Amino acid sequence: MADNKDAILQNDHAHILGLVNLKTWNDFYGGVYVVKRPDVQESLVDDISIRCDYNQTLIRINHAWMLRQLSERNRCTNYRFRISSLHPKNPINRANGFETRALRYMENNPESTFYYEFDDKHKKLYYLEPLTTSSKCLQCHNDEKVGGVRGGISIVHNVELFYKEREILFQQTAVVAVIFVGMLYLIYKMYALLLHRNGELTRMNETLEEKVDERTRELDSKNRYLQTILDNSPNIIIITDGEHLLKANGSFFTIFHYETLEAFRAEHDCICDFFEKVDELEYLHDKKIEGLLWPYYLISHPEIQHKVQMTIDEQIVYFSINARCLEGTCSNVLVELSDITEVELQKKSFEKLAKIDTLTGLINRFQFDVLYAHAIQNAKRYHEPLALIMFDIDFFKNINDRFGHDIGDHTLQHVAHTITQRLRSSDIFARWGGEEFMILLPKNDFDEAMTLAEDLRCAIENALFDTIGNITISFGVAVMQEGDDEALLLKRADQALYMAKEKGRNRVEFCL
Secondary structure, three states: OHHHHHHHHHHHHHHHHHHHHHHHHHHHOOOEEEEOOOOOOOOOOOOOEEEEHHHEEEEEEOHHHHHHHHHHOOOOOOEEEEEEEOOOOOHHHEOOHHHHHHHHHHHHOOOOOOEEEEEOOOOEEEEEEEEEOOHHHHHOOOOOOOOOEEEEEEEEEEOOOHHHHHHHHHHHHHHHHHHHHHHHHHHHHHHHHHOOOHHHHHHHHHHHHHHHHHHHHHHHHHHHHHHHHHHOOOOEEEEEOOOOEEEEOHHHHHHHOOOOHHHHHOOOOOHHHHOOOOOOOOEOOOOEEOOEEHHHHHHHOOOOOOEEEEEEOOEEEEEEEEEEEOOOOOOOEEEEEEEOHHHHHHHHHHHHHHHEOOOOOOEOHHHHHHHHHHHHHHHHHHOOOEEEEEEEEOOHHHHHHHHOHHHHHHHHHHHHHHHHOOOOOOOEEEEEEOOEEEEEEEOOOHHHHHHHHHHHHHHHHHOOEOOOEOOOEEEEEEEOOOOOOHHHHHHHHHHHHHHHHHOOOOOEEEOO
16 A cells, blocks of 8 residues: 555645645746636635726736635546635634644654645545745735745545455455465375375375366455456556566557457557657656566666656557566566546646746746846856847837737737747746846857847837837846856846847847
């Protein structure tokens, strides 16, 4: 049960990671505005609202309110989650018994990243990860301290009995096999003795054959019962030697659309033929890894939560995968694959939301900061030049005021597309905020950066934009110098952009 419990804990962690990423996104923008609904309870700590066109009222939803609404609208029958606190602003979020124990434990053990309890009676797993106080939390929770445990996200997860029953069944089958082998040995010894008793040889031989047949039927019955259990599992379960598929359950044939094992073997040797390359450590994609056949690599690295990606029926699906030896020599391995497609797609969706500006398709400020810091380190380590260009659209507010925000959004998209076409694949282009953009140029010196900035300025000046006609852009250029860090290089680029604005806009300026 330990392996299965670890898998459930890791799945619960993945769910909470997705929620934390969504919370981070909400924090980054200082909350999101949505249409006010009469059937949704208003926030107790945040009552900011605005009126907009079409006689609608928008209210700001902060991260805590957003997570609570998501938990109230969760339709998943396998698990439920909620946020809670020992000292909540909203009574709905007050911690229950388990959550109170978990949060007290987190306060007394700040190094802990999670807490769980397994309910043997009701077959449920209770799991909680802490939410720590950030500077933005102090807007509503001014009595908290930054870095302290403000509350947590908890998940109640139903646990099925199948895995435990299967383990018990495997043990029973092993016992029957041992008994069977022992009986065969006993029969052999008895038969050797009976050779000396001619008168009773025939009768004893018939009796022994009947006993062997009876034991064989019992073992066959046990094997059929085991196969029935395996076939009823929603997970793919196979037996393999690492190179050939030896046996499979019903879910395997249903998912891969093969009638028999022979039909599969006619086209493939191994299920690993379907594994696709993914540039992440936990994903398998080769038959041999580090000199080991893939099932034995799984067994040798239990600390990794292994996964595989496959395309079935023209759809990408994701599975968690684990393996165990069937025999002492481990010549055959039992492998189980559990479908985690929904969790993986949700995880990737949350990761994309946290990195991409949805309007322009460029990376956002959060992701740019990560890549910017990495580029600074590389430039220092390898003594390579690095340039930074900062630009914004001249008089962009007038475009919004005169033509409306839809035209303003289209203008931002047009600028992003035009600039992207003129950059190298190694250049990092990001929307910094509003009408401001950043271009990071690895291995570019001052002359190359100034030339590129002037080329981009001319491209935008000569481009024809729908509805508004022509626009201009002002550029600030800075090149990394000895002793620079992220803040100093960015400050000089910002100063150069300010100089371009002061000198009349639609120009390129630099700051040494």
